[in-house]
Amino acid sequence: MKDPHRQGRPSPVPRVLAIAGSDSGGGAGLQADLKTFQELETYGTCVVTALTAQNSLGVQRVSAVPATLVADQLESVLADIGTDAAKTGMLPTADIVAAVASAIRRHGVDRLVVDPVRTATAGTALVNDEAFGALRDILLPLAALVTPNVPEACALLGVREDEVRTLDERESAARALLGLGPRAVLLKGGHAAGDECVDVLVGADGGTRFFAAPRLPTRHTHGTGCTLAAAAAACLARGHSAAEACGTAKAFVAAAIARAVPLGRGAGPLWHAAWREPGIRGSAPRT
Numbered sequence: 001m002k003d004p005h006r007q008g009r010p011s012p013v014p015r016v017l018a019i020a021g022s023d024s025g026g027g028a029g030l031q032a033d034l035k036t037f038q039e040l041e042t043y044g045t046c047v048v049t050a051l052t053a054q055n056s057l058g059v060q061r062v063s064a065v066p067a068t069l070v071a072d073q074l075e076s077v078l079a080d081i082g083t084d085a086a087k088t089g090m091l092p093t094a095d096i097v098a099a100v101a102s103a104i105r106r107h108g109v110d111r112l113v114v115d116p117v118r119t120a121t122a123g124t125a126l127v128n129d130e131a132f133g134a135l136r137d138i139l140l141p142l143a144a145l146v147t148p149n150v151p152e153a154c155a156l157l158g159v160r161e162d163e164v165r166t167l168d169e170r171e172s173a174a175r176a177l178l179g180l181g182p183r184a185v186l187l188k189g190g191h192a193a194g195d196e197c198v199d200v201l202v203g204a205d206g207g208t209r210f211f212a213a214p215r216l217p218t219r220h221t222h223g224t225g226c227t228l229a230a231a232a233a234a235c236l237a238r239g240h241s242a243a244e245a246c247g248t249a250k251a252f253v254a255a256a257i258a259r260a261v262p263l264g265r266g267a268g269p270l271w272h273a274a275w276r277e278p279g280i281r282g283s284a285p286r287t
């Protein structure tokens, strides 16, 4: 991106911008993003798009931030601090999507990860249909990487979920999503069946890559999608390729799920600091 105040000098630390909703429970949304940025030794900034009253049991209330205030936050961050990569999460209205797309274009942010958030894990809508359509039409063409789960991929493509079950079908769906304009697609496998969670990456270098990890037997997976996209954005900010970024992001999420914390009466949050523990990757979940 253009960096008016650094006069060609590199930033002293990699900078990553989260454009996301707030989760009062601290497990998803921009709280998950900022924890992830910190663990991956990047400097996080955040533009708040929505407030949610939310906990481990679900989402109790949602209120969108006015689009003009989202635009002002974007300008405050990008015109001064700048960023090496950005990540979008909950974009609740079409006006907000338009404000984000406009700022991303104007400031030349080319390492953009779009997590096409639609509903919370418990099923509550976080984004209206018009906003989701705007994300598909005007934000995806700006994305270096888009990270849908299977239901989000189906909604973007207008196909039924029972048409995207097998690994072959998921690879085809990921390729079809490239037609919407992103430079790479990571179709996540958290919602698919099987003992392994397999994520499919297409587009980064023309080929297909599969990122597999054992499916950890835990219900404490609140914020997995946000954390994965945030980790990928942090890696892009550090200058990694999309494929490298997805590999690290997958390992980061698996480690954080393995140490997820049973807080609250429902789906507890990940433990982002797991990344610091020696030998944590690939270990069993906390009981």
Ligand SMILES: Nc1ncnc2c1ncn2[C@@H]1O[C@H](COP(=O)(O)OP(=O)(O)OP(=O)(O)O)[C@@H](O)[C@H]1O
Pocket (backbone or CB within 6 Å): 028, 119, 120, 121, 148, 149, 150, 188, 189, 190, 191, 197, 198, 199, 213, 214, 215, 216, 217, 218, 221, 222, 223, 224, 225, 226, 228, 250, 253, 254, 257
């Ligand atoms: N039980 C699990 N064990 C190991 N990895 C998992 C598990 N659940 C999800 N993952 C991984 O976590 C990442 C997020 O995937 P998922 O499909 O759950 O995203 P999501 O549905 O967008 O998340 P969220 O539920 O936060 O909206 C992926 O890399 C996925 O493979």
Ligand SMILES: Cc1ncc(CO)c(N)n1
Pocket (backbone or CB within 6 Å): 020, 021, 022, 023, 028, 029, 030, 052, 054, 089, 090, 117, 119, 120, 121, 126, 223, 224, 225, 226
């Ligand atoms: C604020 C927010 N963003 C995204 C998600 C999706 O996990 C969530 N539950 N809450």
